[in-house]
Amino acid sequence: MELPFAESYKIKMVESIKRSTRQDRKKWIEEADYNLFNIKSDRVFIDLLTDSGTGAMSDKQWSEMMLGDESYAGASSFFKLKDAIKDITGFDYFLPTHQGRAAENVLFSSKIKEGDIIPGNSHFDTTKGHIEYRKAHAIDCTIDEAFITTLDHPFKGNVDLNKLEDVLKSHPKEKIPLIILTITCNSSGGQPVSMENMRALKEMADKYGIQVFFDSARFAENAYFIKMREEAYKDMSIREIVREMFSYADGMTMSSKKDAIVNMGGFIGFRHEEDYDKASVFNILFEGYLSYGGMSGRDMNALAQGLYDGTEFDYLDTRIKQVAYLGKKLKDYGIPIQYPYGGHAIFIDARKFLPKVPKEQYIAQTLGIEIYIEGGVRGVEIGTLLADRDPETGENRYPDLELLRLAIPRRVYTNNHMDYIAAAIINVYDRRDQIKTGFEIVKEAPILRHFTVKLKKI
């Protein structure tokens, strides 16, 4: 008999989660004005709001916490992290920051000015925010296949090199300070970029004399997909693949809350000393002195260990197979989800799931609320609420895809939890014909309304 899949870790410490009744949850979601961000976490049984900062640290990471050096300057924790970053990514220079968007803020302060053009693959929202805040423009060059949810393609995060070359040709070099490649591409559903695409992109960037930075929150999950899907890499270790990936970049920004499995932290990696020097000034201004930049010593220690934990094949195999395990359960039942399964989350196509709910009534939010009431499972809307209103017309913007994201925290839930999540969603799917109406807005903020919006049942 073939041995079945099993998690590559055992559990040393547990945290209780609270069951509740459907009546409780109906009351709680009403009290929360039908906003899932507004629910207290102890009223959630399984929390799939995000995989950011929600992972479980290992015994090795916790023991590193005790060895943290909290000296203001020259702390051993800084050098431990510096060595780990050099070892894993190959970058000689780095700046610690308190999280990923802080790394973007520091790097972009040193590189981007008004009117600049920043090509890339579906820039993440904070990345785009930091670009547009500087009155520069993010241009999405992702391959068209990425936007067809049912199409099977191994590397839906890839950049279309023709689209990229058009951008590079049609603007002067001085206007394009860098290209940003997001690995894996979060905004297109946690989809990976192939090594072949990274290599070709770097060659093209070199030809035009433009730098490449990787937005690297999920670089290890990307490396796993390269190993599994790109023939030439099947016998290479994750760390060898990671080193080659970063060899095609001039630097990186990192949200360590994802693949480095810490609850808070980030950094910028640099190949060139001039880039490091320029950014250092802004790091001191915005984050902290060069040797801690927004992180305590113990957190840098845990992050250094997390970079090793997160690039172990067995851990990645457990993680990505768990996400696929949930995806397969839903797909086999006929539930419309994005395919292939992403590295960190499963995305449900809410328009196809609830075809009777009008688009003006927030379909993905309606689905998220139904799933919460059904089983106490919290996902997040990636749809019309998130897309905000058009600043000119004040009308709702209806994005191409109306999705409910189920992000899986790292090393937190077991496959029994995945079974439970699938059952809750299947129950909602079985009664989808009775769900004909959604919600209307009672109160909303002018931007980023999804965090605080208040809704009313129609």
Ligand SMILES: *Cc1c(COP(=O)(O)O)cnc(C)c1O
């Ligand atoms: C999470 C994330 C960021 C921002 O990082 P924070 O730590 O949340 O500030 C940037 N880029 C990508 C791809 C991300 O997933």
